[in-house]
Amino acid sequence: MPRFAANISLLFAELPYLDRFRAAADAGFKAVEILFPYDIAAKETRRALMANGLDLVLINAPPPNYTGGQPGYAAVPGGEGRFQSDIRRVLRYAEALKPGLIHVMAGYASGADAQDCIVRNLQWAADFAPHQQFTLEPLNPVSQPGYFLNDYDLAAACLDRIDRPNVGLQFDSFHARMIHGDAQAVWDRLRDRIVHIQIGSAPDRSEPGRDETDFPALFAAIDDSGYDGWVSAEYTPSTRRTEASLHWMR
Numbered sequence: 001m002p003r004f005a006a007n008i009s010l011l012f013a014e015l016p017y018l019d020r021f022r023a024a025a026d027a028g029f030k031a032v033e034i035l036f037p038y039d040i041a042a043k044e045t046r047r048a049l050m051a052n053g054l055d056l057v058l059i060n061a062p063p064p065n066y067t068g069g070q071p072g073y074a075a076v077p078g079g080e081g082r083f084q085s086d087i088r089r090v091l092r093y094a095e096a097l098k099p100g101l102i103h104v105m106a107g108y109a110s111g112a113d114a115q116d117c118i119v120r121n122l123q124w125a126a127d128f129a130p131h132q133q134f135t136l137e138p139l140n141p142v143s144q145p146g147y148f149l150n151d152y153d154l155a156a157a158c159l160d161r162i163d164r165p166n167v168g169l170q171f172d173s174f175h176a177r178m179i180h181g182d183a184q185a186v187w188d189r190l191r192d193r194i195v196h197i198q199i200g201s202a203p204d205r206s207e208p209g210r211d212e213t214d215f216p217a218l219f220a221a222i223d224d225s226g227y228d229g230w231v232s233a234e235y236t237p238s239t240r241r242t243e244a245s246l247h248w249m250r
């Protein structure tokens with residue numbers, strides 16, 4: 001079985017933020033990811049990770065997309081200054097929290113200018129922080145209408161042009177199924193570029209096992225491929241308590 005991590009921005013959300021770390025550890029997770037850790041001092045998050053023996057898999061670069069504003073600036077022409085200051089900010093958090101990965105969000109944009117922009121911006125970030133691994137993740141257009149990276153093949157084309165070893169693809173079974181219909185086929189096609197995996201069922205982004213994706217087969221393919229990163233549960237449990245949604249892990 002792959003190594004599973006809990007995205008505690010969505011899992012254990014029935015608990016206050018600092019209590020989610022213990023709940024994740026008690027449920028058997030050895031690592032967590034946090035979408036936007038910026039509302040709380042990094043030292044508080046660090047203490048909670050250490051107290052519960054948890055690795056931090058991933059954080060997103062700011063700005064938080066729950067404010068209704070731009071979900072990132074990587075592909076937004078004219079937003080280069082803001083992009084660079086957001087990257088500097090996430091790197092300050094990364095210094096304290098040591099996440100394995102930073103997910104950089106593209107923002108609302110379209111067209112050739114936007115693609116040129118995301119290529120330039122990610123090359124800048126990759127060269128500015130050569131020891132940090134960055135990811136790009138397509139988000140499906142139902143959940144994020146207008147988001148630039150809305151297709152896995154577009155993301156692969158951008159990664160070809162970015163051409164940096166520390167920028168890779170974040171595969172999410174929920175978005176892959178929403179965009180392309182078959183999450184396993186996306187995994188099979190793009191496996192060589194994938195540096196991080198997230199899982200959930202479409203269309204309601206609930207726990208694995210509630211759509212037609214054959215998760216045991218996907219987990220077997222992940223194991224067979226030699227992927228040795230984390231597989232993060234990133235879903236909104238259909239159950240009142242997160243623990244009751246974890247049958248897919250066992």
Ligand SMILES: O=C(O)C(=O)[C@@H](O)CO
Binds near residue numbers: 060137198234
């Ligand atoms: O929405 C997703 O899927 C993610 O992984 C998030 O990082 C976007 O905020």
Ligand SMILES: [Mg+2]
Binds near residue numbers: 137172198234
């Ligand atoms: Mg995701």
